[in-house]
Amino acid sequence: MVPLSALFALTACGLATAVTQQPKVQIQDGTVIGFTNNSIDNFLGIPYADTPERLRPPQRLSSPFGTLNATAIPASCPQHPLIVNPEVFTQLPPEVSGPLLSSTIPPSVVSEDCLNLIIQRPSSTTPDSRLPVLFWIYGGGFATGSSVPYDYSTLIQESVTLGQPIIVVRVNYRVGAFGFLPGKELQNDGGTNLGLRDQRLALEWVSENIAAFGGDPDKVTIWGESAGSISVMYHALINNGNSTYRGKPLFRGGIMDSGAVLPAEAVDSPTAQGIFESFSAAAGCGLEDALTCLRGLPYEEFLNATAVIPGLFGPEAFRLSFPPRPDPRMISSHSRRRRQSSSVKLHLSPSSRAIKKMKTQQPALPYNAVVQYYVNFINSLDPNVDIHGKCEKKLPHWPKWDKDERLSIHFLDNATVVAPDDDRKDAFEYFSGVQSELLF
Numbered sequence: 321m322v323p324l325s326a327l328f329a330l331t332a333c334g335l336a337t338a339v340t341q342q343p344k345v346q347i348q349d350g351t352v353i354g355f356t357n358n359s360i361d362n363f364l365g366i367p368y369a370d371t372p373e374r375l376r377p378p379q380r381l382s383s384p385f386g387t388l389n390a391t392a393i394p395a396s397c398p399q400h401p402l403i404v405n406p407e408v409f410t411q412l413p414p415e416v417s418g419p420l421l422s423s424t425i426p427p428s429v430v431s432e433d434c435l436n437l438i439i440q441r442p443s444s445t446t447p448d449s450r451l452p453v454l455f456w457i458y459g460g461g462f463a464t465g466s467s468v469p470y471d472y473s474t475l476i477q478e479s480v481t482l483g484q485p486i487i488v489v490r491v492n493y494r495v496g497a498f499g500f501l502p503g504k505e506l507q508n509d510g511g512t513n514l515g516l517r518d519q520r521l522a523l524e525w526v527s528e529n530i531a532a533f534g535g536d537p538d539k540v541t542i543w544g545e546s547a548g549s550i551s552v553m554y555h556a557l558i559n560n561g562n563s564t565y566r567g568k569p570l571f572r573g574g575i576m577d578s579g580a581v582l583p584a585e586a587v588d589s590p591t592a593q594g595i596f597e598s599f600s601a602a603a604g605c606g607l608e609d610a611l612t613c614l615r616g617l618p619y620e621e622f623l624n625a626t627a628v629i630p631g632l633f634g635p636e637a638f639r640l641s642f643p644p645r646p647d648p649r650m651i652s653s654h655s656r657r658r659r660q661s662s663s664v665k666l667h668l669s670p671s672s673r674a675i676k677k678m679k680t681q682q683p684a685l686p687y688n689a690v691v692q693y694y695v696n697f698i699n700s701l702d703p704n705v706d707i708h709g710k711c712e713k714k715l716p717h718w719p720k721w722d723k724d725e726r727l728s729i730h731f732l733d734n735a736t737v738v739a740p741d742d743d744r745k746d747a748f749e750y751f752s753g754v755q756s757e758l759l760f
């Protein structure tokens with residue numbers, strides 16, 4: 321309920337531009353009314369699916385919403401309880417523990433009815449603009465996370481300054497036991513990796529609806545950090561790397577910040593089954609027709625029972641309980657080889673070490689420069705376009721991944737060369753080569 325009243329208050333203090341207009345966009349499902357703030361149009365909480373049935377795949381919206389007042393902070397998906405072990409944080413330097421701790425602040429509004437999107441665009445956008453689309457997928461270890469905290473106004477404003485404006489879509493997807501509960505029951509029921517299925521359905525929504533917002537459905541870049549980065553890579557693998565929808569690619573590029581496909585045991589493996597069974601027992605559902613029982617539980621009982629599944633910062637610190645898991649009907653273990661026929665181009669961030677290295681070369685890389693690489697990539701799939709042109713400072717070329725330096729990962733156009741970012745290199749190699757030694 322905050323946005324409009326808060327904005328007028330800010331305006332009165334002279335801190336923000338007045339909200340003078342309410343942008344309206346007509347789509348098949350109805351009319352979406354947003355708000356403008358500092359030259360950015362915001363549309364908050366557009367549903368891309370029906371309220372999901374618990375532990376079932378998302379379904380596209382079955383009835384129109386009429387007029388949607390997309391101005392209030394939307395619901396985030398239920399979060400896996402973070403059983404925080406303070407030891408984990410005291411052992412880390414403050415510049416690391418600070419962001420980690422702030423990432424544990426739970427969203428203000430949480431509901432199982434959370435499959436919604438946030439769209440931000442330059443307020444100068446017209447229905448004919450056909451702006452390249454950046455589709456953001458948050459991190460949080462597949463256990464927590466929300467689209468709400470990520471405001472990309474600055475990034476969009478910078479893209480306008482660079483003469484290459486973009487439109488940003490932020491997706492909410494199910495996490496924790498709501499989104500990634502493994503086990504053979506879910507496999508038999510077609511309900512594995514639900515959070516990834518949510519993201520995928522949202523991409524289909526973008527394909528169908530983003531043109532009405534002034535976006536170009538043929539120029540979608542998917543972008544994520546950590547679990548979001550891992551998700552980006554999965555979208556290049558799902559369905560044997562075939563990401564077409566109604567004959568057109570859902571996205572043409574991806575940006576991966578810190579994370580590649582994880583070494584995960586199959587969704588019906590003993591490890592995965594153990595997670596399902598301990599959870600079902602804690603929820604009082606046992607093994608007989610467990611899914612029916614789990615679906616019938618009141619929300620709070622289901623949520624409370626998830627506490628038996630280790631969280632990210634628990635005593636087994638940084639254990640991932642909810643990684644996407646191979647399921648032959650969705651993610652095959654042979655996907656990587658097949659992916660070579662995919663034409664998606666992935667652009668990977670250098671690690672912080674690489675950025676440091678780039679900084680030691682002259683000139684240093686300010687935030688705006690990094691943004692320029694990103695905006696270049698989103699517009700033209702080449703991060704190095706024009707970096708010696710418009711920009712007064714000469715910027716170094718975005719580095720290619722290098723085995724010794726482990727600078728960054730690049731998928732070449734033809735996807736014959738795959739190299740993961742430094743710290744996750746080994747994980748990727750497990751996945752691609754040593755299926756029998758998988759960890760999670």
Ligand SMILES: *[C@@H]1O[C@H](CO)[C@@H](O)[C@H](O)[C@H]1NC(C)=O
Nearest residue numbers: 321322323324325389391392
């Ligand atoms: C839309 O919601 C805002 C608060 O989020 C409220 O101030 C405004 O009156 C609402 N508009 C309509 C048309 O319902």
Ligand SMILES: *[C@@H]1O[C@H](CO)[C@@H](O)[C@H](O)[C@H]1NC(C)=O
Nearest residue numbers: 323326327336357358362473
């Ligand atoms: C409006 O924009 C300013 C500056 O970008 C930001 O600090 C503020 O949170 C925004 N307000 C809303 C309601 O989005």
Ligand SMILES: *[C@@H]1O[C@H](CO)[C@@H](O)[C@H](O)[C@H]1NC(C)=O
Nearest residue numbers: 559561562563564565566567
């Ligand atoms: C890709 O997948 C879509 C949807 O599942 C299907 O219609 C299409 O035939 C597939 N394309 C190829 C080349 O397999």
Ligand SMILES: *[C@@H]1O[C@H](CO)[C@@H](O)[C@H](O)[C@H]1NC(C)=O
Nearest residue numbers: 618619620621622623624625
């Ligand atoms: C869930 O856990 C909370 C916090 O421990 C407790 O207050 C609440 O009563 C529990 N709810 C149910 C339905 O067990």
Ligand SMILES: *[C@@H]1O[C@H](CO)[C@@H](O)[C@H](O)[C@H]1NC(C)=O
Nearest residue numbers: 660731732733734735736737
């Ligand atoms: C893939 O592209 C790279 C460089 O763009 C090239 O060196 C390599 O030969 C290509 N491989 C195939 C199989 O086309």
